[in-house]
Amino acid sequence: MIIAQLTDTHILESKTESQSAAEQRISDLKRCILDIKNLPAKPDVVIHTGDIAHTADRKEYQVALELLKILETPVFVVPGNRDSRSNIRQVFSCSNYITGNRSEPIIYAINNFEVRLIGVDSISPGSNKGYFCPEHLSTLDRLLSSFPEKPTAIFMHHPPIPIETGETNRVEFITKEAGDEFVSMILKHKQVIRVFCGHSHRAYLEKVGKIEFSTVPSIASDLRLGKYPERMEGVPVYQIHEFNPSSNFVSHTRLLV
Ligand SMILES: [Fe+2]
Numbered sequence: 640m641i642i643a644q645l646t647d648t649h650i651l652e653s654k655t656e657s658q659s660a661a662e663q664r665i666s667d668l669k670r671c672i673l674d675i676k677n678l679p680a681k682p683d684v685v686i687h688t689g690d691i692a693h694t695a696d697r698k699e700y701q702v703a704l705e706l707l708k709i710l711e712t713p714v715f716v717v718p719g720n721r722d723s724r725s726n727i728r729q730v731f732s733c734s735n736y737i738t739g740n741r742s743e744p745i746i747y748a749i750n751n752f753e754v755r756l757i758g759v760d761s762i763s764p765g766s767n768k769g770y771f772c773p774e775h776l777s778t779l780d781r782l783l784s785s786f787p788e789k790p791t792a793i794f795m796h797h798p799p800i801p802i803e804t805g806e807t808n809r810v811e812f813i814t815k816e817a818g819d820e821f822v823s824m825i826l827k828h829k830q831v832i833r834v835f836c837g838h839s840h841r842a843y844l845e846k847v848g849k850i851e852f853s854t855v856p857s858i859a860s861d862l863r864l865g866k867y868p869e870r871m872e873g874v875p876v877y878q879i880h881e882f883n884p885s886s887n888f889v890s891h892t893r894l895l896v
Contacts (some may be wrong), residue, residue: 640753640882641677642792643682643712646837647857649693649721650703662695664859667875670895674770674877682879683752685712686857688837689719689796691727700730711797717758718745719838720767720794737865744775748782754832754882755789757782761797761812769812769838770795771821783828790883791830792880792888798825799838800852802843804865812837822847832887835880841865842878842892853878870896 648668651661675682686709692699707714708814715736725741736747736758742761759779763770771779783791801816802809812818825831826848833851840857841864856863856876863876875895880888 640684641680641682641890642754642756642835642880642882643673643678643685644688644794644835644855644878644880645685645858646688646796646855646877647719647840647859647862648703649690649857649859649862650688650699651693651699652698657713660861663861663873665706667858667860668703668706670875671877672706673892674893675712676722677832678879680881682712684749684756685710685714686758686794686835686836687714687716688794689717690721690837691716691719691758692723693721693859695721695723695726697726697730700831702725704730704733713755715758717748717795718760718762720762722762724762737785739780744772744773745776746782748786750786750789753790753832755791757791757793759793759795759800759884763794763813766813768808768810769799770817774851776821776824780824780827783825787828787830789830790831790832790882790884790887791828792835793825793831794835796836797838798843798852799834799855800845800847802839802854803845804841804843809839822850826850830878833880839887841866842876844890851888855892
């Protein structure tokens with residue numbers, strides 16, 4: 640099974656901010672989509688780990704959706720702190736996998752691939768940090784308990800572990816304890832092998848127990864964090880994750896130079 644992960648596209652309605660940033664971000668996403676379409680081994684699914692839009696304007700989601708449709712591959716999205724649950728529900732309703740009421744946290748499972756995928760909302764209204772209220776965490780716990788045998792990957796916007804790069808040690812949940820509580824809960828479920836995240840706008844990978852947690856640089860190249868050579872400016876980056884039952888996921892970074 641092959642997964643392409645896109646994240647933090649921050650699609651911008653050009654009237655709201657800079658025209659050049661708006662054009663750059665659309666171009667960055669389009670380049671990734673065309674690259675995915677031309678891969679020799681086509682991904683089975685594409686996941687988007689949030690911050691699809693920059694201002695959560697409905698038009699930004701419509702632009703993103705029209706571009707993602709070019710893929711002709713199933714695309715699954717989760718919201719980031721910049722996103723609107725309600726606009727995602729409305730604009731992506733054609734895909735049918737996101738259910739629930741407008742303001743409820745989004746959570747769903749995709750069971751028909753070699754690895755079970757669970758997309759889950761980590762938004763904390765009023766904060767740009769991640770959070771799971773007790774009810775939402777229990778829903779995820781039950782969803783994991785319902786299918787204990789199949790290898791499972793979770794994808795969500797906020798990494799629940801601190802991102803330590805030597806320069807920064809960023810806790811991306813509202814508190815470190817809230818992140819620890821999430822990690823402790825999923826560690827109880829032996830089938831969970833990977834948590835794919837966005838939000839940090841940089842690449843990161845860490846293993847806690849038997850679970851790997853990873854983040855991918857923002858597709859929006861003007862917002863990317865971390866150190867890159869000068870020639871990487873304006874170069875979109877995304878990742879491919881290939882599942883192999885003996886080695887779990889092997890990840891490759893695609894640099895669109
Ligand atoms: Fe972001």
